[in-house]
Amino acid sequence: MFCENDIQTLGDESREVIFQVGRAYLERHGITATQLVFDPAQHQVLLDDGPRFQEILQRIALLQGQHTKRPVSERMKELTAFAEAAMDRIARTHAAGPVAPGSRPEIDTVVQTGILLSQLLSRVPSWGERCLRCLDLLDSRTIETGHGMLDQTLSEILRMRPAAMDIYGADVERPRLLDLCLSLCGAGGDRATAPTPVMARIMARGGLADLPRCMAAMRERLLELLGGSLHLYSPEPHEEWVAMLALRQRLRAVPELEADWQLATALSRRFSRFAMPDQLNPLLAREPEYARKAIVLLQLCREIEESGARFELHGILEHYLDHRDFATKFVGPQATREDFTDLAAEISGSLVTADIPEQRKARMLELFRGHLARAVRPTGSRQMQRGQAGIEDSVAVGNLRIPLRNWSPAGLQFGPCPPGIAVGDRMSITVTIRNASLMIDFAADAEVVRVTDGLVAARYTCRDSADEPRIRAFFTV
Numbered sequence: 404m405f406c407e408n409d410i411q412t413l414g415d416e417s418r419e420v421i422f423q424v425g426r427a428y429l430e431r432h433g434i435t436a437t438q439l440v441f442d443p444a445q446h447q448v449l450l451d452d453g454p455r456f457q458e459i460l461q462r463i464a465l466l467q468g469q470h471t472k473r474p475v476s477e478r479m480k481e482l483t484a485f486a487e488a489a490m491d492r493i494a495r496t497h498a499a500g501p502v503a504p505g506s507r508p509e510i511d512t513v514v515q516t517g518i519l520l521s522q523l524l525s526r527v528p529s530w531g532e533r534c535l536r537c538l539d540l541l542d543s544r545t546i547e548t549g550h551g552m553l554d555q556t557l558s559e560i561l562r563m564r565p566a567a568m569d570i571y572g573a574d575v576e577r578p579r580l581l582d583l584c585l586s587l588c589g590a591g592g593d594r595a596t597a598p599t600p601v602m603a604r605i606m607a608r609g610g611l612a613d614l615p616r617c618m619a620a621m622r623e624r625l626l627e628l629l630g631g632s633l634h635l636y637s638p639e640p641h642e643e644w645v646a647m648l649a650l651r652q653r654l655r656a657v658p659e660l661e662a663d664w665q666l667a668t669a670l671s672r673r674f675s676r677f678a679m680p681d682q683l684n685p686l687l688a689r690e691p692e693y694a695r696k697a698i699v700l701l702q703l704c705r706e707i708e709e710s711g712a713r714f715e716l717h718g719i720l721e722h723y724l725d726h727r728d729f730a731t732k733f734v735g736p737q738a739t740r741e742d743f744t745d746l747a748a749e750i751s752g753s754l755v756t757a758d759i760p761e762q763r764k765a766r767m768l769e770l771f772r773g774h775l776a777r778a779v780r781p782t783g784s785r786q787m788q789r790g791q792a793g794i795e796d797s798v799a800v801g802n803l804r805i806p807l808r809n810w811s812p813a814g815l816q817f818g819p820c821p822p823g824i825a826v827g828d829r830m831s832i833t834v835t836i837r838n839a840s841l842m843i844d845f846a847a848d849a850e851v852v853r854v855t856d857g858l859v860a861a862r863y864t865c866r867d868s869a870d871e872p873r874i875r876a877f878f879t880v
Contacts, residue, residue, distance in 0.1 A: 412485040413440060413513050415555040419616070422559050424462040428455060430565055435533075437556045438524055441517035443494045460486060493518065516549045520556065531569030534560050534601045542608060551616075558620040561587075572598030578636045581628050581650065587611055588621050588660060590653040593802065610657075618659050622666060629669040632676070640682045641689055642866070645848045647673060648706065648829055671708045678703065678712035683719070689864075693732045694746040696723055697771075701753040717759055724770040730777040737812060737875065743780055745852075790878065795837035800830055807834065808858060812874050815849075818858035826851050832863065841877045845870040 411417060418436040422429065429436060432448065439445045449456050464478040496514045523540070524533050537557040541550065560566050567575075571583050575598070583602060586592025589610025597603035611617040629635075636646035651670060654660045661667075676682055683703075690696045700720040704713055723729060734743055754768055792807040798817040799805075808816040815834065828851045836843050846866040853860040865871050 412489045413517065415551045415616070418555055419558075420463055420466070421459070422562075424466065425459045426562075428452075428459070429559075430563055433565065435524065435556050435559045435563075437517060437552065437559075438521045440489070441493055441514070441521040442525065443490070443497050446490050446494070456486075457483075516552060520549060520552060524556070529569055530560055530563060530566030531599060531601050534566070534570065535604060538601075538604050538608070541614070554614040554616045557614065558616040561617060561620045562623065570599060570601045572602075577628055578646070581625070581635065584621055584624050584628065585650075585653050585657075585660075588618060588625075588657050590657045590660070612657075612659070622660065622663050625660070626665055626669055629666065629673060635673070640677070640685045641848075643682075644677060644686065645829065645831065647677075649831075651706075652829075674707045675709040675712040678707060678709075678715050683716075691732075692735045692738070692746075693723060693726070693729045694734055694750060697750050698746070698753070701750065701757060704757055704759070705753070713758070717763060721763070721767055721770075724767050724774070729770075730774040733774065733778045740780065742813065743778075747775055793836075793838045795835070797835045799833040799835070807836075810834070810836075812871075812878055814852075814860065814862045816858055816860045818856075820854075820857055820859050824851060824854055824859055826854060830861075832861075834863075841873065843870065843873060845874075 418440055421439065422436040425436070425439070428449075429439065432445075434442075434445060439449065449459075460482045461475075461479060464475050464482055467478055493514055497518055520540075523536055527533055527536055534557060537553050537560070541553050541557075544550075561570065571580060575583070582592065583598070586597075586602070587605050587610060589612050592606055594603055594606045597606055605611060611621065634643050635650075637643045651674075654666065654670065677686065686699055686703075687696050690699055697720065700716055700723065704716050704720070707713055707716065734746065738746075750771060751768075754764065754771060757764065759767070790811065791809050796807040796810075797804050798807050798815065800820075803821070805817045805820055808818060810816070830849050830851075831846065832849045833844060833846050847863040848866060849861040849863040851859055851861045865874070
């Protein structure tokens with residue numbers, strides 16, 4: 404932001420620049436840039452702090468000089484004159500109290516609004532209470548002309564390190580912090596589980612979508628959290644993959660987040676890691692059947708956007724399709740005729756629509772169809788392996804418990820379900836079975852394959868492999 408006059412010196416963008424260059428000073432003194440600009444007492448504290456005033460102005464001049472290519476010394480003189488004129492006007496207005504606008508109502512209004520907000524913030528001691536004060540003023544429209552000022556001030560507090568505990572709670576780990584930041588942006592979240600009054604208040608108002616600077620602050624925070632190379636949710640690749648898919652779905656639910664190219668780039672880097680051997684090999688090792696290995700690889704190709712990672716995955720997929728055991732290990736001994744048909748159709752359809760060079764895609768389809776013609780097809784029917792659910796059997800999705808209708812070692816049907824669930828959705832579920840032959844609660848990752856009249860059919864995989872033998876044994880008795 405390049406100030407051309409004293410009105411701009413007091414504007415929202417100027418205070419944002421002051422926050423960026425003077426953040427350490429503001430955090431040390433426990434104030435916002437709004438308080439620094441509009442409180443004469445804070446002017447004096449700054450002027451008494453050695454060369455700090457000139458240091459902040461010089462950093463602003465250097466920052467702006469990089470864009471304007473003007474001499475820093477010349478810009479420094481202009482900024483000093485603007486700042487001194489602004490401080491003088493604020494001091495005179497503060498001393499006079501609320502008065503009618505003078506000869507320059509446009510700046511008088513800004514000054515009076517800023518002084519009022521600064522005073523209101525100074526009366527509450529904690530960062531959390533200041534957040535709530537800003538939200539009260541925003542939602543009540545008490546300061547009619549101060550929406551932008553309140554937005555900018557609240558965005559500062561959301562980024563203040565000393566304010567983090569009041570906003571997000573104590574000892575918050577990165578996965579939980581990601582969830583909370585997304586909730587603040589309006590991407591879901593349960594108000595009842597909000598760790599602080601600030602979080603509960605923002606979630607109750609539907610997030611920060613009407614506050615562009617606060618949304619920008621949250622995007623900045625999300626970008627920090629997505630950085631780095633360590634896992635975000637779990638060291639186990641499958642759990643991390645499922646959690647990352649859910650994260651992407653939540654980001655896409657908020658237009659401002661979906662449109663942010665920096666967030667998209669950071670997320671793309673995260674997904675590209677799943678093409679590396681340390682992540683990919685455990686994902687493939689979970690699936691003994693070659694059909695499901697191929698589906699995993701095709702899903703990775705679909706979700707990963709980085710071209711180099713995709714190229715590697717195409718090579719691995721082609722290797723499996725060309726493997727001599729592909730036909731004999733296409734499905735396992737527990738598979739049914741319906742499983743075989745569904746898997747073959749899914750692989751064929753995914754290959755046809757995959758973003759793979761046409762010549763390579765044609766070879767893959769040829770290999771797949773050749774193996775499919777030689778594959779041994781199961782004789783058992785899925786109906787023989789489907790169990791009718793009991794009255795106490797259920798599926799928990801989040802905090803919602805839904806009756807289970809029927810289930811098998813690979814799939815289940817539950818409902819009635821609330822609107823909003825669609826084919827292709829992935830979700831974490833907990834299945835509860837209570838009957839004379841099997842008493843079990845197991846966590847699973849499910850993918851919706853059909854929704855009919857409120858009933859949801861999904862295939863699932865157990866999160867804990869120790870549960871699988873008990874489930875298979877129940878259906879083979």
